[in-house]
Amino acid sequence: MHAGLDEASVAADPFKQFERWFHAATAAGVHLPNAMSLATADAAGRPSVRAVLLKGYDTAGFVFFTNYSSRKGRELAANPHACLLFSWEELERQVRIEGRVEKVSDADSDEYFASRPLGSRLGAWASPQSEVVPDRATIEARLAEAKHRYGDAVPRPPQWGGFRVVPEAIEFWQGREDRLHDRIRYRRGGESGGASAWTIDRLAP
Numbered sequence: 001m002h003a004g005l006d007e008a009s010v011a012a013d014p015f016k017q018f019e020r021w022f023h024a025a026t027a028a029g030v031h032l033p034n035a036m037s038l039a040t041a042d043a044a045g046r047p048s049v050r051a052v053l054l055k056g057y058d059t060a061g062f063v064f065f066t067n068y069s070s071r072k073g074r075e076l077a078a079n080p081h082a083c084l085l086f087s088w089e090e091l092e093r094q095v096r097i098e099g100r101v102e103k104v105s106d107a108d109s110d111e112y113f114a115s116r117p118l119g120s121r122l123g124a125w126a127s128p129q130s131e132v133v134p135d136r137a138t139i140e141a142r143l144a145e146a147k148h149r150y151g152d153a154v155p156r157p158p159q160w161g162g163f164r165v166v167p168e169a170i171e172f173w174q175g176r177e178d179r180l181h182d183r184i185r186y187r188r189g190g191e192s193g194g195a196s197a198w199t200i201d202r203l204a205p
């Protein structure tokens with residue numbers, strides 16, 4: 001059985017609460033604790049979802065990296081709102097994050113790109129993510145071409161970079177007995193009025 005989640009004991013700041021839970025998921029040996037589902041919607045409001053990896057978070061938001069020309073990239077350009085979901089089943093926990101999306105700075109994308117293994121950097125050039133390709137050989141040929149062109153000094157492709165989800169709401173869900181789960185939701189803007197204040201509510205399970 002897992003400990004509950006209580007309005008009185010959660011952090012006043014949802015980023016702090018996220019940090020506690022993220023560290024707990026890591027310590028519990030959850031497989032890929034930084035894997036999250038990313039939901040986007042196109043300009044007509046039609047949704048799509050896929051997994052991405054969280055590569056950084058702070059009070060500015062939650063960052064992942066991808067191809068800006070991919071389906072998700074195109075949807076976010078047309079409709080810059082997203083929802084993230086972490087599902088840490090071993091701990092009976094999930095976290096839902098909703099907010100606006102912005103691109104991270106070119107400098108931040110450059111820095112993260114440079115930290116990736118060589119194969120991943122070359123792969124970013126080889127893959128026109130989300131496009132139809134005739135066959136696998138086409139991608140392998142593009143990889144060989146990128147290797148030939150760049151060797152091991154691979155620049156960041158202009159269409160590759162980070163997005164930051166700037167949360168407007170974050171909900172923490174803790175499974176409890178008899179399906180009386182705890183749900184604590186933070187919404188930006190609090191009674192104390194400060195820009196960084198959050199309103200905390202309990203939601204029915």
Ligand SMILES: Cc1cc2nc3c(=O)[nH]c(=O)nc-3n(C[C@H](O)[C@H](O)[C@H](O)COP(=O)(O)O)c2cc1C
Pocket residue numbers: 032035048049050051052053054064065066067070071072073129130
């Ligand atoms: C565990 C996991 C982690 C992933 N992480 C990323 C990621 O960080 N960035 C990314 O672009 N795709 C990642 N992918 C692949 C995406 O789920 C997806 O297939 C790809 O980004 C294309 O999505 P789109 O066509 O909706 O844009 C990951 C897949 C899995 C299963």
